[in-house]
Amino acid sequence: MAPIERDGEVDRPACTTSLLNKQLVFVTGKGGVGKTTISVALAMLAARKGMKTLLCEADGSGDFPSYLGSGPIKYKEREVLERLYAMSMDTEAALREYLHIFMHMPVVGRIGPLASAFDFVASAAPGVKEILITGKLCYEVREHNYDLVIVDSAATGHVISHLAAPQVLNNLVQVGLIRSQTGWMLDILSNHEITGLLVVATPEEMPVSESIELIGKAEKETTVGLVATVMNRVFPELFVQSEEDIFKKLCTDHGREKLAQVLNGGPDTLLEAARMAVEIRRSSTLHIDRMRQALGRDVPLLNIPYFFDPGTPYELASKVAGALGDEIGA
Numbered sequence: 001m002a003p004i005e006r007d008g009e010v011d012r013p014a015c016t017t018s019l020l021n022k023q024l025v026f027v028t029g030k031g032g033v034g035k036t037t038i039s040v041a042l043a044m045l046a047a048r049k050g051m052k053t054l055l056c057e058a059d060g061s062g063d064f065p066s067y068l069g070s071g072p073i074k075y076k077e078r079e080v081l082e083r084l085y086a087m088s089m090d091t092e093a094a095l096r097e098y099l100h101i102f103m104h105m106p107v108v109g110r111i112g113p114l115a116s117a118f119d120f121v122a123s124a125a126p127g128v129k130e131i132l133i134t135g136k137l138c139y140e141v142r143e144h145n146y147d148l149v150i151v152d153s154a155a156t157g158h159v160i161s162h163l164a165a166p167q168v169l170n171n172l173v174q175v176g177l178i179r180s181q182t183g184w185m186l187d188i189l190s191n192h193e194i195t196g197l198l199v200v201a202t203p204e205e206m207p208v209s210e211s212i213e214l215i216g217k218a219e220k221e222t223t224v225g226l227v228a229t230v231m232n233r234v235f236p237e238l239f240v241q242s243e244e245d246i247f248k249k250l251c252t253d254h255g256r257e258k259l260a261q262v263l264n265g266g267p268d269t270l271l272e273a274a275r276m277a278v279e280i281r282r283s284s285t286l287h288i289d290r291m292r293q294a295l296g297r298d299v300p301l302l303n304i305p306y307f308f309d310p311g312t313p314y315e316l317a318s319k320v321a322g323a324l325g326d327e328i329g330a
């Protein structure tokens, strides 16, 4: 059901998680678990639901064009699908925009010497570079330019420094301009109705361990709340219990003989593949359970299946958007 536009506000779809009710979502997780796929899929889902959505690539990987089926994506956002705008983060462009908006400096092509001075300060003071990135995203929320801003964030190690930047600077500088600049950002980031962290993992040992560690760190070092976790690339259940009994019979010598007659050849490869799929599914269940226990009851754990025939990255993201919509009831 498409939401109805009212005075520039969207009537957000009712869903079991408040994911689509947020205005700013940071997507993170271990490298390669599907952060970009999930970010793009969530943006597609939101845009399909009628929400004007900004999708920002903060990790500088340059993967967006293939996932969005678009041309190059730069700092200046552009509409790549209906209601879906995409941009790629660029610290120098963010600094230029900041100086223009907040310091009323004229827009210039390059800010060479200033950028060098900035680099010098940024290297000396923690959080200065990060605040430009986080600040740009918070600014889009503050100005109500979009219904939802989704950030394909850096992998687990770096995301905390981005989210904690306003807090770090706030503690460092107690008065003056910087303080007034970080206060409103902190208000946005700390408001759990507005901002949420979405952690993506796959049902394997390391991604789950890293996610649990990240969630603990985010809780301790930032004011941003966890909105949900996505378990991506979950193997489907191959057999129900009754089918598993049949499978066991097929694996006996007698069963193999019968199968060989029907298949006109050895069934070993087929049976091995099925056995492997069952094993993977079983071990993933253990990792999913571990994640669920670590999260507690209040945080939703969304399962996205492994698509064995993903097609292009754009096609995969579209399929994942459908699966995500089913999971959150949107």
Ligand SMILES: Nc1ncnc2c1ncn2[C@@H]1O[C@H](COP(=O)(O)OP(=O)(O)OP(=O)(O)O)[C@@H](O)[C@H]1O
Residues within 6 Å of the ligand: 030, 031, 032, 033, 034, 035, 036, 037, 038, 059, 061, 063, 155, 232, 233, 234, 304, 305, 306, 307, 308, 310, 313, 316, 320
């Ligand atoms: N549900 C899925 N089913 C099948 N393949 C998937 C699924 N989700 C992601 N993939 C595949 O997994 C790979 C990694 O996905 P993606 O690029 O989104 O991960 P990432 O976390 O953004 O990686 P990086 O840390 O390098 O930025 C890609 O090849 C993608 O096509």
Ligand SMILES: [Mg+2]
Residues within 6 Å of the ligand: 035, 036, 037, 059, 061, 063, 152
């Ligand atoms: Mg990525």
